[in-house]
Amino acid sequence: MSDDFKLALQLSKPELKVSWSSYIGQYLLYSLFTFLFIQGFNAQESRFVGLDLFFLILFVYGPIWSRVKGLQFQQISGNIWASPTLIMGLHLPVKKQVIVLKSIILYLIGSFPFQLYMLIMLYLISPKVRGIMELDAYVSFVIIWLSFGIYAGLSALSADVGSNMKRNSLSFILSLLLIAVIIAFIFFMPFFVTYGVVEWTIILAKKWSMASAILSIIFAIIGIHYWKNKMVKLMKNTDYL
DSSP: OOHHHHHHHHHHHHHHHHTHHHHHHHHHHHHHHHHHHHHHHHTGGGOOTHHHHHHHHHHHHHHHHTSOGGGSOEEEETTEEEOHHHHHHTTSSSOHHHHHHHHHHHHHHTTHHHHHHHHHHHHHHOHHHHHHOOHHHHHHHHHHHHHHHHHTHHHHHGGGGOEETTTTHHHHHHHHHHHHHHHHHHHHHHHHHSSOHHHHHHHHHHHSHHHHHHHHHHHHHHHHHHHHHHHHHHHHHOOOO
């Protein structure tokens, strides 16, 4: 275990202590979505695209929504918005890499266990899911989505580093347009390529279980390194005053 990782764990402890209420909220949120996804799988034969949309949103933004108020993305000064705890970390005699690593550790603690819980319960409770996938295929399916929650979910975490909302107004508008295009693509995807996002991951998990799982893990590892370096670079280029 590296010194940076040990120090990041130490810095994570105070935030973990104040996050217990948000973890209760996470448990309730993912429990609710477990039952919603069961209904979604039952309705999938009628091309229920809501299953794809909610899966993607939950694995990308779910961990961010349930954070306690004091740890959420908020206005720091002027047009600068960021995570207050990340800004506080800049006053400590530690490297920026450690501060970013602490944020990633907290993100994974607040996402990975709850996503895994939801996917396990989904398989245990739903006869439909068990009928679609054997256990080995479902393990691959779980790895695909947990990995997605890392390499795609960390993109949402990168906003915590800091953003000039005035200067980035055009970027914000373009991001909204991109989100609208993605949502439209998700809704119309089954009509053009027969299956939706979730169904395609099921097909990958069933036909290429081992390859899909290994590639997903590789993407997750690459994602962690990419977003860590990206967040450090953003911290260096952001004027917090």
